[in-house]
Amino acid sequence: MKSVAIIGVGQTHHARRRTDVTQIGLAREAALRALEDANLTIDDIDSIVVCTGPVLFAAVNQPEKWLVDALGARMKPVVRVTSGGGTGLAGALAAVNQIRGGFAERVLVVAYDKLSEGALQYSISTLYDPFWGREFAVGIMGFSAAAWRGRMGRLGHTEEAAAMVSVKNHKNAFLNEYAHVRRDVSVEDVLNSRPLCWPIKLLDVPPISDGACAVVLSSGDIGEKSENPAWIRGMSYYSEADNAANRSTIQSEPLEIAARHVYAEAGITNPRRQVDVVEVQEPYTCFELSYYESLGLCEPGGAAALMASGATQIDGDIPVNASGGCMGANPIGATGLIRLAEVAQQVRGKAGEHQIDGAKVGLMQAGGGWANLRGVAVVSSQKG
Amino acid sequence: MTRITTGIDQAPALETSLEMPYTLTTGKAVSVFIEQLGHGVIVGSHCDNCDRTVVPAQDYCARCGGDQGATVAVEPTGVVTAITRTADGAVGLIRLDGVDADLLHVIDESAGEVAVGDRVEATFAPEPVGTILTLAGFAPSTSAVSTTAPKEIDEVADEDLAKQIIYSLSLPYRHAYGPNYGRLFDELGSRGGILGSRCPHCQNVLVPPRAYCEICYVKTEQFVEVKDTGRLQAFSVIHMEFIGQTRKPPYVYAEIVLDGASTRLIHNVAGIDMARATEVLDIGTPVRAVWKAESERNGTLDDIDYFEPIPE
Numbered sequence: 001m002k003s004v005a006i007i008g009v010g011q012t013h014h015a016r017r018r019t020d021v022t023q024i025g026l027a028r029e030a031a032l033r034a035l036e037d038a039n040l041t042i043d044d045i046d047s048i049v050v051c052t053g054p055v056l057f058a059a060v061n062q063p064e065k066w067l068v069d070a071l072g073a074r075m076k077p078v079v080r081v082t083s084g085g086g087t088g089l090a091g092a093l094a095a096v097n098q099i100r101g102g103f104a105e106r107v108l109v110v111a112y113d114k115l116s117e118g119a120l121q122y123s124i125s126t127l128y129d130p131f132w133g134r135e136f137a138v139g140i141m142g143f144s145a146a147a148w149r150g151r152m153g154r155l156g157h158t159e160e161a162a163a164m165v166s167v168k169n170h171k172n173a174f175l176n177e178y179a180h181v182r183r184d185v186s187v188e189d190v191l192n193s194r195p196l197c198w199p200i201k202l203l204d205v206p207p208i209s210d211g212a213c214a215v216v217l218s219s220g221d222i223g224e225k226s227e228n229p230a231w232i233r234g235m236s237y238y239s240e241a242d243n244a245a246n247r248s249t250i251q252s253e254p255l256e257i258a259a260r261h262v263y264a265e266a267g268i269t270n271p272r273r274q275v276d277v278v279e280v281q282e283p284y285t286c287f288e289l290s291y292y293e294s295l296g297l298c299e300p301g302g303a304a305a306l307m308a309s310g311a312t313q314i315d316g317d318i319p320v321n322a323s324g325g326c327m328g329a330n331p332i333g334a335t336g337l338i339r340l341a342e343v344a345q346q347v348r349g350k351a352g353e354h355q356i357d358g359a360k361v362g363l364m365q366a367g368g369g370w371a372n373l374r375g376v377a378v379v380s381s382q383k384g
Numbered sequence: 385m386t387r388i389t390t391g392i393d394q395a396p397a398l399e400t401s402l403e404m405p406y407t408l409t410t411g412k413a414v415s416v417f418i419e420q421l422g423h424g425v426i427v428g429s430h431c432d433n434c435d436r437t438v439v440p441a442q443d444y445c446a447r448c449g450g451d452q453g454a455t456v457a458v459e460p461t462g463v464v465t466a467i468t469r470t471a472d473g474a475v476g477l478i479r480l481d482g483v484d485a486d487l488l489h490v491i492d493e494s495a496g497e498v499a500v501g502d503r504v505e506a507t508f509a510p511e512p513v514g515t516i517l518t519l520a521g522f523a524p525s526t527s528a529v530s531t532t533a534p535k536e537i538d539e540v541a542d543e544d545l546a547k548q549i550i551y552s553l554s555l556p557y558r559h560a561y562g563p564n565y566g567r568l569f570d571e572l573g574s575r576g577g578i579l580g581s582r583c584p585h586c587q588n589v590l591v592p593p594r595a596y597c598e599i600c601y602v603k604t605e606q607f608v609e610v611k612d613t614g615r616l617q618a619f620s621v622i623h624m625e626f627i628g629q630t631r632k633p634p635y636v637y638a639e640i641v642l643d644g645a646s647t648r649l650i651h652n653v654a655g656i657d658m659a660r661a662t663e664v665l666d667i668g669t670p671v672r673a674v675w676k677a678e679s680e681r682n683g684t685l686d687d688i689d690y691f692e693p694i695p696e
């Protein structure tokens with residue numbers, strides 16, 4: 001398969017509410033930063049992939065047609081990709097495939113959401129079938145909380161273990177200049193925080209954010225000439241039927257499949273040992289525990305012990321969400337691309353204060369829908 | 385919120401509506417444009433790079449993507465370049481004098497039909513309304529083509545600008561039932577029966593009934609009735625309040641596998657002391673449907689008031 005490199009990365013300083021820019025102004029900030037990082041201008045870009053969450057978030061349909069103007073992207077191919085929390089990764093995969101297919105040499109992926117503008121939980125509740133269950137919907141938080149309660153007894157994903165995820169990610173966000181929530185919390189603070197959808201409590205939940213991220217991907221030839229590329233060593237995105245017979249929300253089957261494919265592509269047989277840094281799109285703390293298992297960082301049922309061991313702390317042997325993950329900022333349409341951008345910056349040695357020394361191989365996960373769309377990517381400083 | 389309608393010519397449909405509130409950010413250029421309309425001034429943007437002027441003012445040049453901002457006052461006169469008529473009146477494209485792109489707006493035909501090529505002039509609302517409609521529209525004019533170049537404007541003080549506008553979307557829908565949902569809700573509404581469909585390959589019973597099994601991808605061939613009792617597969621106690629919520633917290637969001645079904649049903653569990661919900665309920669707790677009085681049923685999932693634990 002043809003090689004693909006990340007040659008430029010940019011993100012906004014995320015915020016609870018940006019009143020100084022429109023949604024496209026927000027997206028443009030990240031795009032200009034990524035182009036500058038790649039030492040390119042929009043004229044050098046062959047194709048653009050725009051990624052946002054559901055348009056109900058901010059009331060503008062087909063926002064990519066608006067963004068064309070703000071980027072100076074007229075007369076270039078522009079498409080929009082959307083897939084809930086996995087939107088940014090799904091958009092990056094579209095770009096990778098455009099390059100692998102020979103359609104483009106350099107693709108700009110721009111991902112954003114301006115969540116301060118609309119009614120978030122109401123918008124997300126429209127994921128539900130209007131005939132069958134929408135009246136009971138509590139965004140995706142009710143569903144996620146219920147699934148966690150289901151895993152709790154079976155896998156030992158306790159409230160204490162999840163609280164430790166919150167403490168770790170909040171602490172790491174202090175080191176991330178782009179995060180807008182930097183908060184010193186303890187396990188007790190999390191456990192005593194207000195229940196929203198029990199067992200999910202306020203401090204298990206990421207902020208609502210305005211933010212954007214952009215990445216420039218290129219063909220192998222261009223990547224070779226780039227000063228400091230991160231190489232895509234594998235990328236997959238899988239789905240499962242939401243309400244199929246006997247669907248298990250105990251382990252995520254599509255995530256396991258995506259991980260298996262990506263590991264095979266990247267030559268990874270032992271992710272715990274071979275990967276240096278991990279970013280997961282954890283919107284709620286309970287998901288991070290679940291992903292440890294689906295990604296093979298530990299055995300099923302081993303997530304709480306892995307968390308307690310300190311291995312996933314920033315100074316552990318398998319740091320997860322050194323950036324603070326979603327706890328620092330969660331602009332939903334951009335979140336998946338931020339995870340990819342963060343691991344790319346790690347293997348490029350450009351992650352700033354949360355840089356993991358000598359990181360060469362990064363693993364990221366993102367997903368959307370009713371936890372039924374799941375993707376994984378591995379990036380490396382080595383082309384392979 | 386939802387109801388079933390029938391008409392002489394139409395199959396039953398589920399009517400729903402979404403009422404979405406927004407606070408939209410205008411961006412600097414548009415906020416200056418709206419503010420200046422209140423002073424009878426039409427503000428555009430001039431891109432130095434492309435040497436083009438557009439109205440309304442835009443933060444970025446659509447030609448090159450560069451920053452431009454609201455920078456120039458343009459003449460209120462121009463020419464109609466396109467026109468169409470609706471029941472509420474005419475709208476058209478107007479090319480203002482000295483501007484390089486058309487502006488879409490209302491055209492006043494109260495004094496007779498306006499044609500492409502006619503000269504027009506801006507009319508303003510008596511009081512600012514906080515949107516582009518402070519510029520009420522364009523009326524026929526005897527003005528000559530202005531050759532005055534757009535003039536640069538002074539910076540508008542930040543505190544004079546409205547940076548956000550309140551907006552809302554009201555979205556009505558009519559969802560067609562189709563044969564599977566049609567049968568399901570007919571049976572549910574008429575006699576409280578809950579139907580699924582059986583996959584002839586894996587023998588699983590899929591609730592709600594569907595035409596194909598998602599796992600085997602073969603056609604289901606048979607409706608099967610399942611019980612209104614089942615077991616909790618997962619649940620959460622909802623305390624959060626949000627816009628659009630149909631229930632008052634605290635309540636229990638539950639995934640229930642009905643007896644005889646292989647899929648989950650989402651509903652509420654009630655009839656318990658909510659303060660003790662986390663102790664009373666467990667994964668696997670048996671539950672049963674509590675139906676509304678027949679007079680209150682309308683053939684939706686709401687016909688089941690809630691599920692309650694079955695005492696051991």
